[in-house]
Amino acid sequence: MFTMVSAVVLDCPKLNPSDPCRIPLPAQSLLGMGEGPHDLPMGTWPAAFLCLKHAHVCIRTQNDVQLEDEIQVPDEPIPSLWRIECECGHENCGKRHAIYTSRAPDWETIKRIILLREPIVSCEGHPLVWSEESMRGIEIAHDSFQR
Secondary structure: OEEEEEEEEOOOOOOOOOOOOEEEOOOOOOOOOOOOOOOOOOOOOOEEEEEOOOOEEEEEOHHHEEEEEEEOOOOOOOOOEEEEEEEOOOOOOOOEEEEEEEOOOOHHHHHHHHHHHOOOOEEOOEEOOOOHHHEEEEEEOOOOOOO
């Protein structure tokens, strides 16, 4: 069964033009809206998206969101969107980042892929230094914003 969802189309280096990598977004995605005073100041467009399959991070704008067919297994939800909040571990940096991803069963899987493959994210003139201690994952269920 196919469902139409809003998705961010990625530019992975091993891109198959007929089947690009994409990250489904929740209905009425709240990217850019803070949830409270302790939120990191980083949820606005453009936003960084991580393809877990290729360990590739790309920056996307609202213009990169398209209506896409999503294969949906009966009685299974569309994959959740995950917000990865982290702080760069480079000496004397500490810059905070928010990166979005999807298509992983849980936070442990996402964390394991990141620490194993170390996706490159630009950070103040150097690549982001990933650290397990400075990462947290926030799951946003696909239907969490539907009314």
